[in-house]
Amino acid sequence: MAAHAKTTVEPPPSAEAKDVSGGNPWLTLLAVCLGVIMVMLDGTVMGIAAPVMGAELKATLSDMQWVTNGYLLALAVFLITAGKLGDIYGHKRVFLVGVAGFAISSAAIALSGSVLMLIIFRVLQGLFGALLQPAALALLRSAFPKDKLNQAMGAWGAIIGLSSAAGPILGGLLVENVSWQSVFYINIPVGIIALVMGIMIIKDRRSSTLSRIDWPGVVVLSGMMFSLVWTIIKAPEWGWTDAKTLIFGAAFVLLAAAFIWWQSKAKQPLVPLSLFKNPSISIGTVLMMMVAFAMFGAMFFLGFFFQGVHGLSPLEAGLRMLPMSAGMIVASPLAAMAIGKLGPKITMAVGLLITAVAMFLMSQLSMDASFVESGLPFLILAFGLSPVFVGATEIIVGNAPMELAGAAGGIQQSAMQVGGALGTAILGAVMAGTISDKLSGYLGPVAAGMEQQAPGAVAGLEKAAAFGTVPPELAQKIPDPGVLQVITDAVHRAFMDGMHTAFTVSTIVAVITAGLALFVRSGRKVEGEPVHIG
Numbered sequence: 001m002a003a004h005a006k007t008t009v010e011p012p013p014s015a016e017a018k019d020v021s022g023g024n025p026w027l028t029l030l031a032v033c034l035g036v037i038m039v040m041l042d043g044t045v046m047g048i049a050a051p052v053m054g055a056e057l058k059a060t061l062s063d064m065q066w067v068t069n070g071y072l073l074a075l076a077v078f079l080i081t082a083g084k085l086g087d088i089y090g091h092k093r094v095f096l097v098g099v100a101g102f103a104i105s106s107a108a109i110a111l112s113g114s115v116l117m118l119i120i121f122r123v124l125q126g127l128f129g130a131l132l133q134p135a136a137l138a139l140l141r142s143a144f145p146k147d148k149l150n151q152a153m154g155a156w157g158a159i160i161g162l163s164s165a166a167g168p169i170l171g172g173l174l175v176e177n178v179s180w181q182s183v184f185y186i187n188i189p190v191g192i193i194a195l196v197m198g199i200m201i202i203k204d205r206r207s208s209t210l211s212r213i214d215w216p217g218v219v220v221l222s223g224m225m226f227s228l229v230w231t232i233i234k235a236p237e238w239g240w241t242d243a244k245t246l247i248f249g250a251a252f253v254l255l256a257a258a259f260i261w262w263q264s265k266a267k268q269p270l271v272p273l274s275l276f277k278n279p280s281i282s283i284g285t286v287l288m289m290m291v292a293f294a295m296f297g298a299m300f301f302l303g304f305f306f307q308g309v310h311g312l313s314p315l316e317a318g319l320r321m322l323p324m325s326a327g328m329i330v331a332s333p334l335a336a337m338a339i340g341k342l343g344p345k346i347t348m349a350v351g352l353l354i355t356a357v358a359m360f361l362m363s364q365l366s367m368d369a370s371f372v373e374s375g376l377p378f379l380i381l382a383f384g385l386s387p388v389f390v391g392a393t394e395i396i397v398g399n400a401p402m403e404l405a406g407a408a409g410g411i412q413q414s415a416m417q418v419g420g421a422l423g424t425a426i427l428g429a430v431m432a433g434t435i436s437d438k439l440s441g442y443l444g445p446v447a448a449g450m451e452q453q454a455p456g457a458v459a460g461l462e463k464a465a466a467f468g469t470v471p472p473e474l475a476q477k478i479p480d481p482g483v484l485q486v487i488t489d490a491v492h493r494a495f496m497d498g499m500h501t502a503f504t505v506s507t508i509v510a511v512i513t514a515g516l517a518l519f520v521r522s523g524r525k526v527e528g529e530p531v532h533i534g
């Protein structure tokens with residue numbers, strides 16, 4: 001099939017400043033943030049609610065993994081397609097559908113009486129969340145003139161930081177004092193307010209040059225993203241060299257090649273490859289992946305550190321992470337101001353170096369770290385991550401033509417999801433390897449006694465050590481308190497070694513990524529530059 005490309009010209013900045021959506025841009029920001037707050041709250045409270053959910057529904061560990069993975073897969077697979085739907089049918093319409101669907105599916109989760117229903121509704125929640133997020137970014141792109149976009153992204157980051165800060169505390173209070181269902185019911189009033197404000201305030205804009213969905217592209221992209229994320233999720237369990245891992249990895253490579261080929265031929269491609277001819281969009285996408293790799297991958301272990309090693313409650317663990325989330329409320333607007341004055345190159349590079357400092361400090365945390373000792377790196381991390389998230393989002397969405405703002409938002413969100421999943425899987429493997437190397441040495445003579453009583457006991461303990469705990473069933477079989485204390489100390493020390501190694505790798509990733517940030521430019525296209533969109 002021959003390629004039939006349409007070419008549009010992005011209007012100059014002065015023209016676009018007059019050609020925004022027509023509504024109040026700051027009220028639009030508030031309306032879209034209310035919708036995204038539901039997603040942020042759900043993400044932060046899920047980890048707190050999961051143990052109680054599993055116990056009440058008599059779910060296995062595998063069941064609860066599917067509760068999380070089903071949501072992640074649906075979100076990652078559908079994000080780019082959802083962004084394209086907004087470009088064609090209108091971002092306001094897609095955003096409102098996402099808000100309504102997310103709220104309704106949250107209520108359905110709370111009403112679930114079985115693990116199967118819980119998984120099904122979590123998948124639906126992921127699909128509606130995918131509709132919501134790229135549309136929100138595209139609505140901001142159309143509501144704000146380009147010279148004000150970085151300020152909008154700074155305010156966006158502050159509001160998201162506020163919801164992230166409130167999530168663990170609110171979730172802990174609700175789970176401990178009401179029920180796990182209440183953490184999902186809370187999305188209903190938030191969704192209703194977001195719907196009402198969205199209908200009244202948001203002014204829509206859709207592309208006049210795009211008219212249809214590239215359905216073959218949707219199918220191939222969905223298969224490609226599923227293969228990638230599924231490989232990342234399952235590789236730590238299967239093994240990176242296992243046949244199943246290699247098969248899904250090969251499927252991703254083949255589908256990626258097929259997708260690129262088809263996008264070069266399609267009349268209205270799902271992801272116009274010309275977007276990536278802009279170096280800033282390409283580099284911004286890699287930056288988003290790398291910073292999500294370092295952040296989400298390393299932060300994944302801190303919940304286990306606080307609850308497993310420290311023995312804190314979910315609410316207390318949430319309070320330990322408060323300095324980072326609260327810090328982003330202040331850091332995000334400051335990052336936007338810095339990007340406006342200094343540009344994205346220096347601001348993002350400095351932010352990544354600050355992130356590296358925070359990760360290094362976390363690699364030095366002691367087993368009995370106080371609130372201040374753990375809070376300082378968290379606070380520093382907020383001022384390191386904010387310039388990167390604000391800058392990378394502005395670069396990806398701001399460098400894209402208005403007609404492709406939804407697709408660009410989908411790319412940005414997909415990069416974050418894939419980067420976070422990669423970080424969790426790869427750093428998890430690094431941590432598991434460190435624990436395997438260290439645990440037997442810390443156990444000393446106890447290891448031989450464990451193996452004599454139950455062959456494979458040390459290997460089983462290694463898996464539990466990745467969570468910073470001793471399995472309750474093992475603890476019950478050890479009558480001698482002294483031996484049990486040796487095992488517990490060994491698990492905690494091995495866990496700390498693994499966590500320190502993971503944070504060290506994240507430090508290196510942040511430093512390398514800081515150099516990459518020097519190659520981007522701000523989200524402003526050259527006046528009159530042609531953009532091929534289909």
